[in-house]
Amino acid sequence: MTDFLTSIYPWTKAFHIMAVISWMAGLFYLPRLFVHHVERSDAIDGLAPVFEMMEGKLLRLIMRPAMIATWAFGLLLVFTPGIVDWSAVWPWVKGACVLAMTWFHHWLGLRLKDFSDGRNSVTGRQFRLMNEVPTVLMIVIVLAVVVRF
Template sequence: MNWYDLLRGLHIISVIAWMAGMLYLPRLFAYHTETAPPGSEFDAHFKVWERKLLRIIINPAMILTFIFGLALIYVDGTQRLGWGFLLKPWMLTKLAGIVFLSAWHGYLAGARKKIERGERPRTAKFWRMTNELPFIAAIVMVIAVTTEFGS
């Protein structure tokens, strides 16, 4: 068995799960904000859905993404490419995307806590407008990595 390919496959699967959750959570926030008045029964349902999505899918998927990604970096650095690949433009682009996605993840987690307290930190329009940010970041990252931009 080729362990590197297995590791890469597991990394891709965890990224897909992380991205799916981060694309869905802002959409839930939009629906929650516009259709569920604070304190209503529907408000309570949305809070459960949002909390479960973050805790059961998004957070574990992010952790696995980091574990598999760091393992790939280690294998690439020690056995395949040498550590110099970390300074290549394509890898720096990917690392910048990871920083952005991690920050966005933190922002969504913070917004969920505010919503759970009955606050409405943003409008439904804001959540719809920012809903695709993780996907845009993913497009840039995937193209940078698959084309090895700047190598």
């Protein structure tokens, strides 16, 4: 099995990077949609359901499959011999950040449910602040993987 993982390593890495890019795009965009949903949906009658449809499709059709693919290809990379040095700090930092990013993904899903149930209590400003979470996590992950501190 390890020979197989080693032989497909370039493909695994490529698909992992593509999945991460897709997931990150959604993690950056969904909170911005929430900002507009909170601040603009009352301005035009019938706009809230349009936001909910857009947000739901983004989460279900793009973000969730991308997150699953990111995890799947990432775990294949972890199990590929010689890729991860567990005595270093970087894989632990990356792992913690990926767990935090996954938590954030699920937090966004709960906020979408709040909108659907008509009980959103998060303001546009709070969504703007939360929009910085994936940016900070991405910076830490990229530095950890590339610099390997």
